[in-house]
Amino acid sequence: MSAQPSSLDRPCADQLAALRAKLAQAQSQRGPVLAFGIEALDNRLGAGGVDGAGLHEITAASPTLGDDAAATLFVAGLAARFATAPGANVAWALTRFDLYAPGLEQAGLPAAKLLYLQGKNETMALALAEDSLRDGSFSAVVAEVKVADQTATRRLQLAAADGRTPMLLLRRWARSNRDPLERPSAAMTRWRIGCAPSVPLPAPGVGRACWSVELVRQRNGNPFSLMVEACDDTGCLALPAPARHRAAAAVRAASQAA
């Protein structure tokens, strides 16, 4: 009689141990997590931040060039925070070179840290990104493409996990009526970044930009959207001051703009 519960218990314990081992393995595959440093953002992310060994898709909220630039800066800020170590390098795969390097430097990615890989077509750009991921000597890899199907994103996700390097896939709008994120993908998180009107300054001038950040899909978590202030010269985002402190926010923005 006494053997029956133990015989029932033992497989349970074994199964538990096996499950724990599996979980631990899954955890170990995950790279270092990079938190945004904003509680409202980090608490809602399943991993508590951006996974350092996974694929993340970012796109502009609308097919305008302004939103596209905001998404670019969001990616640049993320990459800059992954590559804070001196001598770290970020690979940026693209097909058409219209980035302006001084602008990227002001998002925390100086020219000495940024290596551009220009492919003849998007397939080549994705292949270059995958090579850089598997190599593992880059702190982050960025690729900007218009089309990336399920196979391509799956490959990138596997390469990112193998090379333990974050992959930031900037999906650009190919056509104005075709949302880049409408097809499913293997990404850990999918973001949509758009411009938002910034807090007006008390004096004439332009303050810190505001973005609407929308997390469309994530593993282990729910989607959400949030307003944030654009990344500064180290790539860090900030929360705009709440409404009752608007005056204070304006003062801060003015000091930053000055």
Place this chain on the structure above:
Amino acid sequence: MPPDEGGRGTAPMPVMAFRHDRPMVLIQRVGQRDLIRSACPVALSLGLTPGMVAAHARALVSDLDVRDADPAGDEAWLDRLALHGVTHWTPIASVSGGDGLWLDLSGTTHLFGGEDRFCRRLLRFLQRLGFTARVAIAGTPGAAHALARYGGRDILVLGSGTEATALAELPVAALRLEAAALTAAARFGLERVADLVRLPRGPMAKRLGLNAVTRLDQALGHVAEPITAVVPFEAPDVSRRLLEPIGTPESITQVISDLVDDLIDVLRQRGLGVRTALLVADRVDGEAQRIGIGASRATRDAKHLKRMFGLKLDRIEPGLGIEAMHLTVPHSEPLGASTAGSLIKSDAAATDLAPAIDQLVGRAGEDAVFRVAPNESDVPERAIRRAGPLDEPGCWPRWKRPVRMLRRPEHLTHVVALLPDHPPRRFTWRGQAYRVTAGDGPERIHGEWWRTDTELWAVRDYFRVEVESGERFWLFRRGDGVEPETGDLSWYIHGMFG
């Protein structure tokens, strides 16, 4: 570096067309004066001699072609000729002084049909290159040196054992004496080599120095004078011949791997690293398949080389089979030993990107991998230039700059703006109207007058504006709004801030 020593590229052989109608001299600056270093035969016949002041020569001959001497170029040519001699005529050859070559012809002239024919052949070869030369063959290097310069004939072949008589009538300078010894000899009235031969050895050493005695003995063959031969550079090269023709990718990979291992041993012994490697696969039908790889930095890493060859493996067509494979290194660089990874890993050490860059370049091509470096210009589109992937570019000034730029600035219509220095209130771009809520500016950028005349007065006033939707643009106006010649006050959009 000459190409024979593993240097890159070959300088084309200059064909010098001498125009004998116009005298030409080469000058070199010595102290405060330009002295003639060498003169062409026409100039010599006009009385211009090496050592003369260039201004004097110009005064004497009005139609004088004066050019700068290039001693380094001359030296490089002599080095190349010596290397050519080593690889084509005799195993022992070297440069002699600033104007000659020594070739040790012992046992080699019969390959060219005897000494006379060899000399004629040598002269013809040099003539084709544009050089005039004189050849002397003698039993000792000293005698050959003297006779080639002071013998007075283009080809002079001296029988063995006749050095003393042949040298007797030559001036003392033929013996390669130092300047002090030459002056002393002139003071003692010793003009010919025969005068020195007659002198007792002791007093001669006392007056002219021991060196002069040695030189005399060397010329006469009493003291040996070996020639230090130039050693030609041979590109590292390994080969494997196969027992049976191979055709499968696995077997080809295995052979490449063996070849690379062999090559690494050779390179380590010689202290070299690979910059370019060429793999040649000989097929059974006589065709040769080639694949080449390049490294951005000299490397001796077998794993890295194998991986780079592996990337290009699909370009080999084995056909009916490959029976031999060769691996050569056309371009190598010195690479010393590197310390093995130390036990203490330092976090500060930057990862070496060179292998990754080689792999990416191998996939996408040389131009595909680059960095962007600052260029010294305030005009935004000229402030960037492409740099090599291993460069370390600096920083830009911290003026606010957009993250994406339009390829060309695009014209804005229906712009409402206060002149001279307010951002626009509204504008229309690509058919859409925008209303500006905030703006910063102007940042005035002047044209670079040293480039073109149109930029002489040109001015661009840049504004950073935010429109109602929150998008931020970088606009500029041509002209400062006051002076009409600075621009026509048309508005353009140049970039997007996030």
